Amino acid sequence: MNDAPEKRAIISGIGISRIGRKTDVADLDLTTESALAAIADAGLRPDDIDGIASMGDTPLDAVEQHVGGRIGSFPMVGTGGLLAPVMGAFLAVASGAARHVLVYRTVKMMGGSILPPSGAAPPAAPPAAPPAATRASAGESGAREGMGSVMGDMAPLLTYHAYSAANWLAMHAQRHMYLYGTTKEQLGWLAVNSRRNAALNERAVYREPMTLDDYLGARPVSDPFGLLDCDVPVDGSISVVISSADYAPDCPNPPVRVEAMGGSTGPGAWDQRPDYPKMASVDAAGELWSKTDLTPGDVDVAELYDGFTFLAFAWLEALGFCGTGESGPFVEGGARIALDGALPLNTYGGQLSAGRMHGYWVLHEACLQLRGEAGERQVAGAEVAAVSVGGGPIAGCILLTR
Amino acid sequence: MTTTEQPRPPMPLPDESTRFFWDAVARHELCIQRCQTCGFYIHYPKVMCRNCQSRDLAGERVSGKATLYSWTIASQPFHPFWVDKIPYTIATVELVEQPGLMFLTQVVDCPEAELEAGMPLEVTFVEMSPELTLPLFRPARG
Numbered sequence: 159m160n161d162a163p164e165k166r167a168i169i170s171g172i173g174i175s176r177i178g179r180k181t182d183v184a185d186l187d188l189t190t191e192s193a194l195a196a197i198a199d200a201g202l203r204p205d206d207i208d209g210i211a212s213m214g215d216t217p218l219d220a221v222e223q224h225v226g227g228r229i230g231s232f233p234m235v236g237t238g239g240l241l242a243p244v245m246g247a248f249l250a251v252a253s254g255a256a257r258h259v260l261v262y263r264t265v266k267m268m269g270g271s272i273l274p275p276s277g278a279a280p281p282a283a284p285p286a287a288p289p290a291a292t293r294a295s296a297g298e299s300g301a302r303e304g305m306g307s308v309m310g311d312m313a314p315l316l317t318y319h320a321y322s323a324a325n326w327l328a329m330h331a332q333r334h335m336y337l338y339g340t341t342k343e344q345l346g347w348l349a350v351n352s353r354r355n356a357a358l359n360e361r362a363v364y365r366e367p368m369t370l371d372d373y374l375g376a377r378p379v380s381d382p383f384g385l386l387d388c389d390v391p392v393d394g395s396i397s398v399v400i401s402s403a404d405y406a407p408d409c410p411n412p413p414v415r416v417e418a419m420g421g422s423t424g425p426g427a428w429d430q431r432p433d434y435p436k437m438a439s440v441d442a443a444g445e446l447w448s449k450t451d452l453t454p455g456d457v458d459v460a461e462l463y464d465g466f467t468f469l470a471f472a473w474l475e476a477l478g479f480c481g482t483g484e485s486g487p488f489v490e491g492g493a494r495i496a497l498d499g500a501l502p503l504n505t506y507g508g509q510l511s512a513g514r515m516h517g518y519w520v521l522h523e524a525c526l527q528l529r530g531e532a533g534e535r536q537v538a539g540a541e542v543a544a545v546s547v548g549g550g551p552i553a554g555c556i557l558l559t560r
Numbered sequence: 561m562t563t564t565e566q567p568r569p570p571m572p573l574p575d576e577s578t579r580f581f582w583d584a585v586a587r588h589e590l591c592i593q594r595c596q597t598c599g600f601y602i603h604y605p606k607v608m609c610r611n612c613q614s615r616d617l618a619g620e621r622v623s624g625k626a627t628l629y630s631w632t633i634a635s636q637p638f639h640p641f642w643v644d645k646i647p648y649t650i651a652t653v654e655l656v657e658q659p660g661l662m663f664l665t666q667v668v669d670c671p672e673a674e675l676e677a678g679m680p681l682e683v684t685f686v687e688m689s690p691e692l693t694l695p696l697f698r699p700a701r702g
Binding site: 381382429 | 629630631632633634635636638647650651652660662664677
């Protein structure tokens with residue numbers, strides 16, 4: 159379908175804050191940094207912002223107060239997971255409910271929650287963190303942050319065994335290995351490739367070279383996942399300005415066009431799908447491809463959610479870059495997914511090495527690539543980018559073009 | 561919390577839909593919600609049958625037999641109760657009563673190297689603490 163409303167939106171500006179580990183910078187500080195940068199990047203002033211959307215952590219009204227603009231009034235999108243605010247913004251500018259919407263995501267390692275759309279108080283934190291003797295890992299805080307929305311479909315009686323998305327997704331990976339012969343080494347190649355890219359990203363938090371042996375030797379978390387299969391929590395903020403497409407001629411930087419989007423909360427949630435270990439990503443991807451004449455073969459660069467290594471594998475298959483069960487061989491050796499490969503993947507270093515910005519760094523990097531501003535990480539001639547977020551019952555994906 | 565005190569496990573919060581399950585566990589029985597109109601087994605317990613929209617649901621005792629569908633060896637505790645219990649094997653098992661009837665549990669009494677997708681399992685009730693017994697699974701005997 160060639161009249162999908164999201165085609166009437168562009169990304170006119172992007173901004174990113176300082177990124178770091180356990181900084182004592184207030185989230186409001188990070189948010190104002192990225193938001194003001196994005197607004198300026200779009201050639202706008204705060205007054206021009208007539209819509210603000212986010213899943214937190216900084217509350218919308220704090221941003222309205224400190225940055226400026228108006229929160230505005232438009233519907234939220236029910237699917238799309240972490241990118242739902244971005245998708246809502248696309249529809250808001252497409253419908254004329256707003257002209258320039260600021261969307262941000264700000265995360266802090268200590269604490270962290272997802273702001274429910276209603277603006278009500280975040281859900282109460284689940285059980286306390288493990289003792290300090292155990293090193294913090296991504297799965298731990300990832301579980302806390304995902305609990306509020308995801309646990310609805312997992313009755314409390316289930317949580318007495320598996321407390322973390324690391325456990326749940328490890329079982330998906332295990333089943334994938336059983337069905338298709340996917341290996342731990344193949345998961346490792348994805349991590350190695352992402353670390354190689356992170357070395358070229360001055361904001362990435364883990365940039366030291368990593369070999370496959372380093373990956374294989376990492377501390378086990380939940381088999382087959384070790385520490386280097388899990389993303390790295392950071393403090394940071396990323397903002398984008400979504401504008402109506404008719405603003406494109408006045409956009410100081412190359413506008414990034416929205417070709418299609420798809421989202422799903424996935425029937426069957428974590429373990430009830432007949433096609434397990436497939437996830438909501440296949441439904442989200444199906445929706446996306448139904449709205450465009452472009453095909454997976456047209457994609458020049460892919461920024462796919464890697465909360466865990468296996469999630470990027472699932473997205474490669476869901477989006478049709480390779481067939482079901484073929485993601486292991488696709489990634490093996492790292493050549494196909496390298497910056498000069500057939501499908502450069504997670505060019506900014508991924509959540510695995512750059513940092514967990516909850517799906518917003520994939521968006522930021524895709525925009526840089528399409529604008530030709532990715533510097534040493536630039537994929538030559540990038541014209542079409544795929545962006546995806548989510549795992550399990552949460553999935554959203556967007557196709558962007560120059 | 562002192563070092564001599566055992567952390568409490570996270571405790572179930574039985575409600576109208578799940579109370580039957582926990583009452584059965586106390587009797588060392590595995591009961592799964594079943595639609596009384598169409599016979600569809602439902603887990604996790606819900607308020608309505610997604611197969612036929614009936615609300616006539618009740619717990620029925622099942623055989624306790626299952627096959628291993630997938631698993632993971634948990635090496636990192638995500639809750640204080642598990643700190644001294646790692647590693648343990650979290651598993652998704654498929655109860656024999658219905659294709660796709662998945663049950664999240666643990667596998668016990670089975671070395672890691674012997675875990676195999678499809679292996680037959682049977683339920684075993686394990687006292688995790690004086691307050692909490694859980695239905696876990698072990699390799700089927702005989």
